[in-house]
Amino acid sequence: MNPTNDHLSIVIPVYNEEAGITETIDVLENYIANRLETYELIFINDGSTDNSAKLIRAASERNANVKLIELSRNFGHQIAITAGLRYASGDAVVVMAADLQDPPAVIPAMIDKWRAGYQVVYGKRVSRAGDSLIQRFMAASFYRIFRAITNINAPLDTGDFRLMDKQVVRELRKMDEPDPFIRGMVSWVGFKQTSVTYERQERQRGSSKAQRKGMFRLAVDGITSFSALPLKLPAWLGGLSMLIGLGYLIGAAFTGLTTLKFLVFALFFLTGTILVSLGIAGAYLFRIFNAAKQRPLYVVAKASGFSSKQQSVLTFKTNSKPTPSHQARQ
Incomplete structure (x- = not known):
């Protein structure tokens, strides 16, 4: 795999991040400038009431790699990620937070794992700087309970910070779930997965938007989506x-x-x-x-030895779902 031919998308959901979004853009632009791959930075403004969208729009005007999706209102973090995944065009897609608590310095390690053949590379936290003892306890408890009561082999101590191959993203696009739980969905589709460890940074600017009510709702969505x-x-x-x-x-x-x-x-x-x-x-x-x-009964990673006619018959119709660009033209 030639690094210069790789195109990666970085999806960043944004909600009221005016205090730190300019620094995030600068850090990511500097990261891109020192890499051989080509990148697109997809920011999803999830109904922010501050100047987040204005600052991203200004960055987009001076840098063609910066792209902005503006949702009509606040739909929630998981929906914002879903929107970003549907607009992403990369050979691989990285989802990360807008506050730099998920450091871009970890992305090269994810890319190395991806080039080694892994299709999902998730960031596993070895520490959570800035989180209270209650937040850490709630997060640790949820992951272990979720893994115990579902048939999903979900990784422990991970969030949405991960790299996904375009084949994985293609499968996620088929799953039109009204209350998506991306972490569970990524584990559900399978494929070859691994992790890289990192220390989650403390937020430097602005305040965390992850309130306990939102965390509880996310936990309920995850459990009710994957457990009977x-x-x-x-x-x-x-x-x-x-x-x-x-x-x-x-x-x-x-x-x-x-x-x-x-x-x-x-x-x-x-x-x-x-x-x-x-x-x-x-x-x-x-x-x-x-x-x-309407999740698919199974997901095919690869099929060999079939004729092209057999492949077309066996392929799910959902593979031909229109992309956002197609929908815009209709």
Whole structure:
């Protein structure tokens, strides 16, 4: 792979980053100037109410590598990343934060892994400077809970800072999910993945936009998108309630069954029956939910030995989804 032929896209979601966006642009422009690859910097203004968009627009006018997508309102961090991925044209795409907490100095290590054959290279944090003890605990707990209750082999202690090959990005574009959880989606599509470790920097300018409410909502979106546990939980609790009721009835039979004891048994048993019924309904509901998301049944990384006619028959129709540029012309 010739480095001079590689074209990379760097996707940066932005929300009210006026205080530090100029420095971010300068740092990234200096990084690009010292690299052999060609780059495009795609900033997604997610409904900022400050001068972030104005500053990026000024940079775009003097540097053709700087591009700006302006969303009509604040749609959220994950939607902003999704928009950036759909506009990216690079052979590989890097997603990073606008506050330089994800240092561009890590990108060359990601590129080296990519050239070695890996299609997803995510940044794994060995430290989180500037984060409170509560934030670190919440983040560490979420990743471990998410991995335990889903069938997704999601990496621990990672965020959205990662490099993805264009083949991975192409698969992500097919997934039109209203509440995307990019980290989970990248793990779900598979491909050859690895990590590079780095120390997350402390924010130098501006304030963090990642509030606890937003972090909680992101965690809920991730769990409900990839796990049936919340819907199956009533069935498990119902089964436990029925067992407690039966155990109580057996114990009462030896000590003397009274009307009150029978009513206690009936309460536990009927409550358990209702919860089990809800759990069964939830299992069916999750199947409907999965079907509604219209994720592909599987993702093909490579196929060999087939004729071109067979390949065209086997290729999903979703491969031909229009790109943003095509949609603009329609």
